[in-house]
Amino acid sequence: MTDILVVNNLKKAYQSNVVLNDINVVVKDQEIVSLMGTSGIGKSTLLRCINKLETIDSGEISIKGIAITDKNYQEQIGLVFQNYNLFPHLSVLENLIQPLLIKKIDKETAIKKADELLAKLNILDKKLAYPNQLSGGQKQRVAICRACMLNPKLLCFDEPTSALDAASIEDVKKTIKELSNDMAILIVTHDENFARAVSTRIIKMQDANTLN
Amino acid sequence: MKKLLTALLTLLVLSGCSTASDEVTKTLEDAQTDGIIIGLDDTFAPMGFRDEDNNIVGFDIDLSQAVLAKLDITDITYQPIDWDMKETELYEGNIDCIWNGFSITDERKKTILFSDPYLADSQIIVVRSDSDLVGLDDINNITLAMQKDSTASEVVYASDVLSDSSNELIEYGTNIECFMDLEAGRVDVIVCDNIMGRYVMAQRGMDQYTILDVDLGVEDYGIGFRQADTDLVDSINEALQEVKDDGTYDEIFAKWFGE
Amino acid sequence: MDLFIKLLPNLVNGTKITLFVFSVTLIISYPLSFLLTFLQSLKNKYLNFILKIYIAVERGTPLLLQLMFVYFGLPYFNITLDRMSAVIVAFVLNYTAYFIEINRGGIEAIDKGQFEACKVLGYSKIDTYKLIVIPQALKITLPSVSNEVLSLVKDTSLVYILGVTEVLKVGRTAVNYYATAIPFIYVGIIYLVITYVFARLLKQLEKRLTYYD
Numbered sequence: 179m180t181d182i183l184v185v186n187n188l189k190k191a192y193q194s195n196v197v198l199n200d201i202n203v204v205v206k207d208q209e210i211v212s213l214m215g216t217s218g219i220g221k222s223t224l225l226r227c228i229n230k231l232e233t234i235d236s237g238e239i240s241i242k243g244i245a246i247t248d249k250n251y252q253e254q255i256g257l258v259f260q261n262y263n264l265f266p267h268l269s270v271l272e273n274l275i276q277p278l279l280i281k282k283i284d285k286e287t288a289i290k291k292a293d294e295l296l297a298k299l300n301i302l303d304k305k306l307a308y309p310n311q312l313s314g315g316q317k318q319r320v321a322i323c324r325a326c327m328l329n330p331k332l333l334c335f336d337e338p339t340s341a342l343d344a345a346s347i348e349d350v351k352k353t354i355k356e357l358s359n360d361m362a363i364l365i366v367t368h369d370e371n372f373a374r375a376v377s378t379r380i381i382k383m384q385d386a387n388t389l390n
Numbered sequence: 391m392k393k394l395l396t397a398l399l400t401l402l403v404l405s406g407c408s409t410a411s412d413e414v415t416k417t418l419e420d421a422q423t424d425g426i427i428i429g430l431d432d433t434f435a436p437m438g439f440r441d442e443d444n445n446i447v448g449f450d451i452d453l454s455q456a457v458l459a460k461l462d463i464t465d466i467t468y469q470p471i472d473w474d475m476k477e478t479e480l481y482e483g484n485i486d487c488i489w490n491g492f493s494i495t496d497e498r499k500k501t502i503l504f505s506d507p508y509l510a511d512s513q514i515i516v517v518r519s520d521s522d523l524v525g526l527d528d529i530n531n532i533t534l535a536m537q538k539d540s541t542a543s544e545v546v547y548a549s550d551v552l553s554d555s556s557n558e559l560i561e562y563g564t565n566i567e568c569f570m571d572l573e574a575g576r577v578d579v580i581v582c583d584n585i586m587g588r589y590v591m592a593q594r595g596m597d598q599y600t601i602l603d604v605d606l607g608v609e610d611y612g613i614g615f616r617q618a619d620t621d622l623v624d625s626i627n628e629a630l631q632e633v634k635d636d637g638t639y640d641e642i643f644a645k646w647f648g649e
Numbered sequence: 650m651d652l653f654i655k656l657l658p659n660l661v662n663g664t665k666i667t668l669f670v671f672s673v674t675l676i677i678s679y680p681l682s683f684l685l686t687f688l689q690s691l692k693n694k695y696l697n698f699i700l701k702i703y704i705a706v707e708r709g710t711p712l713l714l715q716l717m718f719v720y721f722g723l724p725y726f727n728i729t730l731d732r733m734s735a736v737i738v739a740f741v742l743n744y745t746a747y748f749i750e751i752n753r754g755g756i757e758a759i760d761k762g763q764f765e766a767c768k769v770l771g772y773s774k775i776d777t778y779k780l781i782v783i784p785q786a787l788k789i790t791l792p793s794v795s796n797e798v799l800s801l802v803k804d805t806s807l808v809y810i811l812g813v814t815e816v817l818k819v820g821r822t823a824v825n826y827y828a829t830a831i832p833f834i835y836v837g838i839i840y841l842v843i844t845y846v847f848a849r850l851l852k853q854l855e856k857r858l859t860y861y862d
Contacts, residue, residue, distance in 0.1 A: 229769055252771045263762035266861045267784050276780060277770040308861045328771070432814070433822040440814075440822050442655045444662060471812040478721050479812075566828055593828035 179206040180242070182362040183228065183332050188237035190220075190227055197223050201237070203381065205332065210354060210363040212373035215383030221366045224383075225334055228364075229257045242331050256325030260337040262317045264309040270296070270320050271305045274327055281328075288327075295323040299353060315346035322353065333357060335365040339372050351376045414483035415618040418461065418625045421486070425465025428454055429485030431473040436589045436646050437491035437611075438468070446470075449646040450489050453508065456638045460629040477501060480616055488614035491585070493541050495609070503617045506627045507610030508639075513545045514587055515602040516580040518572060523579065526551050526604050532578040533558040535568040542581045545606050552581065565590055573598060581606070588647070653835055656823050663819035664839055670805045670815065674740040675798065681741070682748030686756065687778045689749070700749070707746035713807050715739045720811050732811045740804070747797055755790035756782055788858040795851040799844050816840075 183205040190198040197220045205211050213221045226232045228239055230252060239246040241254040265273050274295070275288035296302040299319040309317060318338065325333060335354070339347050354363055354376050367373050373380050416426070430438040430450065438448040446468045458466055471479045479485045480502075493511065494504045517523050523532070529551055536542045538561040546552045546559065553559065560577060562568050565586050571577045573594075580587075591599050615623050633639050689700055707715070719742075720735035730738060759782060767777040806817040814822075820836035 231765055231768060252769070255769075257769045259762060259766065261762060263760070263766035265763065265766070265781055267788070277772070280772060280776050280780070310861050324770070433818065433825050435822075435825045439826055440659065440819075441826070442659065444659050469812065470814060472810045475717070475721070475810060475812075482721060482724055564825065566824055566830060569828070570830060590828040 179208060181205075182207050182209075182242055183364065184238070184240050185224075185228070186238040188224070188227065188239065189235045190223060190232065191235055198227070205362045205364055207331075207362050208358050210358050210365070210376055210378045212365045212367055212377040212380045213383065214367060214370070214373055214380060217368070219383050221383050222336065225257075225336055225364070225366045228332075229255060229334060253328050254331045255334065256328065256330035256332070257334045258318065258321045258325050258336065258338065260340060262309075262321040264317060264320060264324070266309050269306050269308055270301075270312075273309070273320060274324050277324065277327055291327060292323070295326055296320075298356070299323055300349075314341045315343070315349065318342070318346070318350065319353070322357075326357070330361060332362045332364060335363070335367070337367055338365060339367060339369045347372060413618060414481065415616060416486050417619070417621045421463045421622060422461070425467060426458065426463055426487070427467045427469050427485045428487055428489045429469050429471045429476060429479050430488070430490035431476075432468075432470040434473075434490055436585070438489070449509075449642060450491065452642045452645065453633070453639070454489055456633045456642065457626060457629045460632050461625055476614075480614065486615070486619075486622075491611055492614050493609045494612040495541075498614070501617070502614040503619065503623055504612035504614055505623055506630055507612050508630055508634075509585070509611040510608050511541075511611055512584045512608045513542050513581060513606040514584050515604050515606070516569075516572065516582065516587060516591070516599050517578065517602060518575075519598055519600045521578065521600065523602065525602060529557065529579060530554055531556045533560065533576065534579045534581065535560045535562060535571050535577040536581045537561070537565050537568065538563055540583065541609050542583055546581050549606070569594060583609075585647070652827065652829075652831060656819075656832060656835060659819045659823070660816060660835060660839065663814060663816035664843075666808075666813065667802075667805045667815040667817075668843070670736055670740060670808060671801055673737055674744055674801060677737075678741045678744040679748055679794075682745045682752055683778075683783055685745065685749050686752040687775070689753070690756075690778070691774070703742075704746045704749060707743050708750070712739070712743050712804055713810060715743055716807060716810050732813055735811060736808050736813060740801075744797065744801060748794070751790050751793045751797065752786055754793070755786035758789050759785050791851065791855050791858065795848070795855075798847055798851065802844050802847065803840065 181204055183203065185201055185203040188198050188201040189196070201224060203224075213224065215221050223232060227234050228246075230246065234246075241251065244251050244254055265276070268276065271289070271292055274292040275285065278288035278291065279285065293302065293305075296305060299322055301316060301319045301323070304312060304316060304320070309320070312320065318341075322333075338350055338354075342350065351372070354365070357363060358378075365373070365377070416424075430446075432438060432440050432446055434448075436448055438446065438450045441447050451468065454466065458464075469479075469485050471485060473490075476485075476488050480488060488502075491509075491511075492504075494507060498504075515529075523529065534546065534552065534557050536546055536559070543561060560571070562571075565580075565582050568577070568580045568582060569590050572580050582590075587601075613626060615626075685700065689697055716736065716739045719739040720730065720732065723730065723735075763781055763785070764777065767781055772781070805815055808815055809818045809821075816839055817836055820832045823832035824830055
């Protein structure tokens with residue numbers, strides 16, 4: 179199976195505090211990798227670095243060979259935030275198609291893709307609703323759709339179970355397994371049960387280094 | 391603050407540190423070809439103000455028309471300005487003269503070149519017609535109202551009797567407010583200039599008031615020009631005299647001040 | 650009542666000027682403020698320094714003084730404007746500065762996650778501001794903006810200093826002409842009507858924006 183995410187010798191420090199010290203990680207296609215570790219150990223930082231939300235001090239990150247410095251990198255990766263960060267002033271549909279419209283993709287194509295994903299995640303009936311009208315689980319499904327609109331090769335989740343009830347957690351597990359047919363998945367979580375149930379591989383972080 | 395800025399700007403102009411074009415000036419010839427801009431506060435009845443049809447009318451308007459006609463100056467613009475900014479407007483060339491019941495004082499002569507006087511204005515003391523006050527000796531232990539920063543207020547402060555500590559002095563922005571207070575009984579005495587005062591009293595009903603027989607001095611109205619415009623002022627003075635001599639002046643006077 | 654009818658034509662003309670200054674200022678300064686707020690976000694040191702000084706001057710000096718400076722002071726720098734242009738320039742400079750500060754506050758109130766979502770979805774800085782940030786900031790800042798709008802209605806009375814006749818000056822002229830203070834009551838009523846209308850409009854706008862609360 180092909181390597182999707184390749185992280186080499188990643189170093190990141192906040193002033194004198196070294197958070198990530200020579201991290202190496204590989205995630206292959208169709209893998210579901212959970213990144214675990216105690217609070218504050220740097221797993222969120224690692225996720226943020228991969229998603230270009232933080233700058234790195236040294237090291238290489240690439241997705242399917244496309245380096246993080248390349249302008250096409252952002253399209254390869256999708257992120258489902260812990261608090262979803264849906265755009266509150268836009269409807270569900272608008273939340274989904276806007277990222278495509280700004281890339282000059284025509285509206286019809288965008289709506290088609292949105293409908294596809296909404297159906298897949300079982301939330302097509304909420305197409306015209308606004309985020310404030312959705313439950314936590316529903317918001318997450320919309321967030322997942324939005325992250326998938328640009329066909330990312332790697333889909334990241336930041337603490338996907340923290341705000342969900344048991345039923346919704348089951349839904350997410352199913353969804354992630356389905357999605358892994360088409361992409362690699364990287365999850366940051368502290369929920370061991372969830373990680374065991376859904377992952378193909380678990381990485382534990384200790385100190386500033388990873389341990390497989 | 392307005393005064394501060396005006397003083398500052400006037401100082402800048404007079405100290406010649408203007409980086410704008412050369413000092414602004416207008417000769418008679420300039421006025422005949424390019425026209426003249428007369429600056430006025432268009433709220434100042436009866437000298438120069440807007441009537442109900444929004445036309446600028448007044449004693450000064452009619453007089454200026456007559457005087458300038460004698461000089462073949464036909465392009466006349468009446469430019470409304472804020473009275474506090476008049477010197478600044480004049481020196482920046484936005485207007486060419488100030489013609490609006492402008493009192494000639496020594497203080498003003500320092501920066502303004504005045505024409506010959508064209509109207510004498512005195513200060514009067516007004517009381518309610520039912521008042522016991524008759525002369526200056528009666529004016530103690532009373533409340534007196536006057537317009538702020540006017541010749542009337544100067545006269546009051548210069549007079550020992552009027553500004554005696556037993557009197558309460560109140561300054562208002564306009565003469566109207568003084569008269570309203572007099573009628574309401576909140577003040578006993580008003581000091582104001584004759585022309586403005588009579589205009590207000592005529593509007594509100596002369597029978598409510600009595601003008602005391604007290605001479606507080608006379609002040610003349612003149613037309614204010616930039617100090618460099620001596621040529622223009624000389625011509626204006628000549629024309630002014632002609633207008634007085636041929637009876638036009640008396641006609642205009644009668645129109646606005648009766649008698 | 651008789652007096653009111655006599656004054657009506659002039660009051661209408663004065664009100665037209667009041668509304669003209671009000672609307673031109675608003676139409677230019679509010680959008681302009683968003684442009685400058687966006688430029689501010691680019692964190693260019695030099696630009697932000699200039700903006701900082703500009704905003705401090707505009708908010709730290711009276712609008713009346715600014716009017717006087719633009720009309721009477723600029724000729725010394727070889728910039729001579731006619732009266733109405735000076736009015737508009739001074740008003741726009743002043744109100745844009747206030748709006749920039751208000752916008753900034755509104756943008757800071759927006760959850761950082763919104764910016765991060767944009768980054769991750771590949772939004773350009775301009776798109777981020779145009780599509781996500783400004784629409785949300787508009788809603789958050791509407792109460793403050795409403796205050797400024799109502800202030801603007803009343804600030805238009807300051808144009809008298811440049812000899813421009815708006816409705817309050819019309820009132821003053823009438824007071825002197827008819828030697829009665831009643832015209833001030835009419836002017837007061839006109840201001841109340843104008844501010845009431847705009848206050849209502851803004852309230853409606855606020856209501857319409859709560860659809861996604």
